[in-house]
Amino acid sequence: MVRDDAKIIRLLKTAGGQIEGIVKMVEDGKYCIDISNQIMAAQAILGRVNKEVLNAHLHSCVLSSIENGSADEKMDEITALLDKLIK
Amino acid sequence: MVRDDAKIIRLLKTAGGQIEGIVKMVEDGKYCIDISNQIMAAQAILGRVNKEVLNAHLHSCVLSSIENGSADEKMDEITALLDKLIK
Amino acid sequence: MVRDDAKIIRLLKTAGGQIEGIVKMVEDGKYCIDISNQIMAAQAILGRVNKEVLNAHLHSCVLSSIENGSADEKMDEITALLDKLIK
Amino acid sequence: MVRDDAKIIRLLKTAGGQIEGIVKMVEDGKYCIDISNQIMAAQAILGRVNKEVLNAHLHSCVLSSIENGSADEKMDEITALLDKLIK
Numbered sequence: 001m002v003r004d005d006a007k008i009i010r011l012l013k014t015a016g017g018q019i020e021g022i023v024k025m026v027e028d029g030k031y032c033i034d035i036s037n038q039i040m041a042a043q044a045i046l047g048r049v050n051k052e053v054l055n056a057h058l059h060s061c062v063l064s065s066i067e068n069g070s071a072d073e074k075m076d077e078i079t080a081l082l083d084k085l086i087k
Numbered sequence: 088m089v090r091d092d093a094k095i096i097r098l099l100k101t102a103g104g105q106i107e108g109i110v111k112m113v114e115d116g117k118y119c120i121d122i123s124n125q126i127m128a129a130q131a132i133l134g135r136v137n138k139e140v141l142n143a144h145l146h147s148c149v150l151s152s153i154e155n156g157s158a159d160e161k162m163d164e165i166t167a168l169l170d171k172l173i174k
Numbered sequence: 175m176v177r178d179d180a181k182i183i184r185l186l187k188t189a190g191g192q193i194e195g196i197v198k199m200v201e202d203g204k205y206c207i208d209i210s211n212q213i214m215a216a217q218a219i220l221g222r223v224n225k226e227v228l229n230a231h232l233h234s235c236v237l238s239s240i241e242n243g244s245a246d247e248k249m250d251e252i253t254a255l256l257d258k259l260i261k
Numbered sequence: 262m263v264r265d266d267a268k269i270i271r272l273l274k275t276a277g278g279q280i281e282g283i284v285k286m287v288e289d290g291k292y293c294i295d296i297s298n299q300i301m302a303a304q305a306i307l308g309r310v311n312k313e314v315l316n317a318h319l320h321s322c323v324l325s326s327i328e329n330g331s332a333d334e335k336m337d338e339i340t341a342l343l344d345k346l347i348k
Contacts, residue, residue, distance in 0.1 A: 220307075
């Protein structure tokens with residue numbers, strides 16, 4: 001599985017567009033709760049991008065690293081990642 | 088406490104700039120783990136914006152709603168918000 | 175809305191029972207991913223308890239505090255709470 | 262790296278003890294915000310257990326699976342896990 005860069009960039013641009021929309025909402029004095037909901041929507045899109053990137057990473061970089069004998073180092077990277085993600 | 092729109096917009100533009108940077112990283116074929124870290128950094132900035140917006144909301148809109156006798160409705164909004172935030 | 179203590183205690187006991195089950199899984203040498211899933215299920219039940227507690231708090235303690243003129247202090251508490259919840 | 266079951270069980274028992282303490286707080290009619298904080302503390306301990314379990318998993322089960330040629334399946338499991346963790 002190769003990283004689907006086109007899809008990732010499309011999602012990133014969607015998130016970027018949402019953030020521009022939020023700037024406009026703030027400038028227009030929109031209601032805080034509506035702004036907050038849009039912020040969480042943008043965070044959720046970034047979460048989807050992150051899943052996409054890491055899914056590709058696990059099935060491509062990590063699997064090929066195994067053939068090179070550097071799997072242990074990759075596991076350290078994933079551990080560091082889980083450390084940030086797990087609450 | 089009034090919403091600090093200038094600060095909020097500055098943070099949003101920082102997040103927007105980071106997303107542009109991530110698009111470039113993807114186009115340049117950068118390493119997945121580095122991209123993932125930048126995505127989480129952008130999400131964290133949006134989290135800071137969200138805190139800023141909601142802090143102002145609680146200390147301004149909600150307090151003034153209380154004087155108008157519509158506090159119960161505001162509590163429903165905060166409940167809906169916590170529902171999304173609590174894992 | 176009054177805090178539904180009976181429901182809250184029932185959920186807490188369910189979470190407590192799950193944790194005992196996880197201890198047994200670890201002792202029996204069960205598979206890490208299965209243990210991890212059970213841990214996240216227990217966290218999710220605690221999340222449900224937290225929502226229940228805070229929902230009651232907003233609609234009861236906070237609304238009554240408003241009548242006593244101490245609403246601003248309650249908003250500080252909710253801000254501190256959001257600070258922990260928002261990522 | 263082998264799973265440190267003694268440490269994991271000790272942490273689980275701490276979390277279990279905290280939950281019993283929270284039941285008592287609810288029965289004693291303690292303040293909602295204090296209960297909420299204790300719930301989040303118990304969730305955080307479970308998060309530490311989860312990190313411990315998954316760290317061992319990555320450095321032990323996953324690395325040995327690689328030698329057996331079943332690494333791809335393990336990556337699917339980690340992908341499913343990240344799917345739950347990433348927001």
